[in-house]
Amino acid sequence: xxxRIFTEPQQGATYDTLLTVAxxxxxxxxxxxxxxxxxxxxxxxxxxxxxxxxxxxxxxxxRETRRIRLGTLMTAGTFRLPGVLAIQVxxxxxxxxxxxxxxxxxxWFEEEHKAYGIPFPKEKFARLExxxxxxxxxxATEVGETFDFRGTYYELTDSPALPKPAQARIPVLIGGHGAxxxxxxxxxxxxxxxxxxxxxEDSERQFGRVRAAAEQAGRGPDDIVYSNALxxxxxxxxxxxxxxxxxxGREVDELRAxxxxxxxxxxxxxxxxxxxxxxxxxxxxxLDLADLDHLELISAQVxxxxx
Numbered sequence: 685x686x687x688r689i690f691t692e693p694q695q696g697a698t699y700d701t702l703l704t705v706a707x708x709x710x711x712x713x714x715x716x717x718x719x720x721x722x723x724x725x726x727x728x729x730x731x732x733x734x735x736x737x738x739x740x741x742x743x744x745x746x747r748e749t750r751r752i753r754l755g756t757l758m759t760a761g762t763f764r765l766p767g768v769l770a771i772q773v774x775x776x777x778x779x780x781x782x783x784x785x786x787x788x789x790x791x792w793f794e795e796e797h798k799a800y801g802i803p804f805p806k807e808k809f810a811r812l813e814x815x816x817x818x819x820x821x822x823x824a825t826e827v828g829e830t831f832d833f834r835g836t837y838y839e840l841t842d843s844p845a846l847p848k849p850a851q852a853r854i855p856v857l858i859g860g861h862g863a864x865x866x867x868x869x870x871x872x873x874x875x876x877x878x879x880x881x882x883x884x885e886d887s888e889r890q891f892g893r894v895r896a897a898a899e900q901a902g903r904g905p906d907d908i909v910y911s912n913a914l915x916x917x918x919x920x921x922x923x924x925x926x927x928x929x930x931x932x933g934r935e936v937d938e939l940r941a942x943x944x945x946x947x948x949x950x951x952x953x954x955x956x957x958x959x960x961x962x963x964x965x966x967x968x969x970x971l972d973l974a975d976l977d978h979l980e981l982i983s984a985q986v987x988x989x990x991x
Contacts (some may be wrong), residue, residue, distance in 0.1 A: 685959055686715040686988045689979070690757055690913055690967035693736050694722035695729040695794075699744060701973050708746045708976050709752055712983035716753035717745065718787070718967060721760050726795035728933060739772045746780035754780055757878065757967060758789030758859060761811060762802060765782055766818040766838060774823065774849040782850035787857035787878065788816060809865060811837045816873045818854065823849060836890055846972065859913075861886070863893060872896035876909040878967070881942065888961040895962075911965035912958055915943035918951050918982055928978060932971040944968065948985035955990065 689709045706717040721738040725731030729908035742754050754776070759769065762927055767790075790808040791797075797804040805811060814835040825831040833840040858870040859878035867890075870877045877894045879887050883945035900962040917932070917939045919925030925946060929936045939945035944954055944966070955966060972978065 685955060685963075686965040687982070687987050687990065688716040688718055688753070688965060688967045689714050690718045690720075690721070690969045691948065691973060692720045692969065692971060693741070693973075694720060694731060695727075695971065696725065696731050696733070697736065697973050699736055699741060700735060702741055703745065703748055704976070705970070705973050705979075706749055706752070706754075708979050713967075713987060714752065714979075714983065715883055716785070717749070718753065718755045718757050718785075721756050721758065721763065722774050722796060723763075723791060723802075724793065724799050726793075728759075730971075733851070741777060742784070743776045743779055746776050746783070749780075749783075751783075753783050753785055755785035755855075755857070756787045756879070758787040758857065760791035760793075761788060761815050762797065762804060762808065763793030767822065767840060767843065769815070770819045770822040771847065773819070773854060774847045777849035777851055777854055778847065780850070783857040784849070785857060785876075786819070787859065788812070789817070789859065806814045813869060814838050815840050816856070816858075816869070820873060821845075828968040857911075860888065863890075867893040867897035868901075868930055869910065870894050871903060874908055876911055876965070878913055880913040880967075881915070881969075882912065884957050884961060887958060887963060891962050910962045911967065912963050912969035913969060914958075915939060915945075916951070916968040916970065916978075916982065917934040917943065917945040918948060918978065918986060920947065920981065928972065928975065931975065948981070948989070951982075951986050951991045955986070 714826045723735040738756050773786050790812040794804050822845045831843040831845040855875040857876045858874040860866045879890050891910045898905045917928045944951045
């Protein structure tokens with residue numbers, strides 16, 4: 685079971701804060717550092733000092749880290765034209781020496797689009813399907829050849845399809861709870877399928893849908909990595925658990941029910957139950973980025989038992 689660190693910088697974080705967390709992620713033996721792609725805070729957070737751009741952040745981290753994988757859960761398809769996104773991600777992959785992964789979603793948070801003047805189209809999922817075809821098609825085009833695409837929303841003509849990533853294939857993550865279109869899209873394009881903030885039962889059900897869609901598409905279901913994203917709150921005792929829950933504005937009982945919360949032994953046990961569904965990777969949503977002791981505890985007493 686891989687453990688990855690997943691951050692939500694729109695809630696309030698500078699680049700330097702993210703760099704500190706990414707370096708701790710690497711030093712403590714976690715597999716990857718991922719971040720959300722949002723420009724507006726959610727809930728009661730003040731969001732200060734303001735948003736950081738996902739791919740600018742990852743470009744900086746690419747030069748400041750050496751081992752960990754870097755990526756997004758999920759890049760919003762509404763934020764960037766697919767040709768531009770393909771260039772950005774390929775460049776960051778080169779800058780990292782081939783450690784980038786692209787999670788790409790349709791985009792959903794209408795308020796942030798209004799706040800920053802970003803169009804919020806109705807037909808987001810159909811656009812996402814074309815975006816995936818374009819991004820993966822550009823990367824797959826041989827050097828010296830050109831790429832063309834004629835879709836409903838996008839059109840590319842005689843694209844040189846450059847630059848190329850450092851990796852032969854950048855892993856593409858697709859995720860969500862949709863029962864029909866999402867599994868179909870994952871079966872066609874995903875190297876990894878991620879379900880965010882889902883119960884063990886819902887995870888098992890959704891993974892089953894993706895596996896069935898993969899078989900229908902002629903792929904081996906095990907060709908896809910299955911993963912979860914879950915909020916984490918670990919403490920050595922009830923007092924420490926309660927303190928960490930309060931710091932992120934959550935209740936302990938709710939976190940135990942809906943995330944990975946409790947003592948290290950409790951969290952290891954629950955991760956084991958997710959593993960029984962076929963999950964092979966957990967993205968630990970870290971909401972208090974100043975609490976590096978939390979990462980140290982998870983590394984020493986949770987990750988060590990999983991390896």
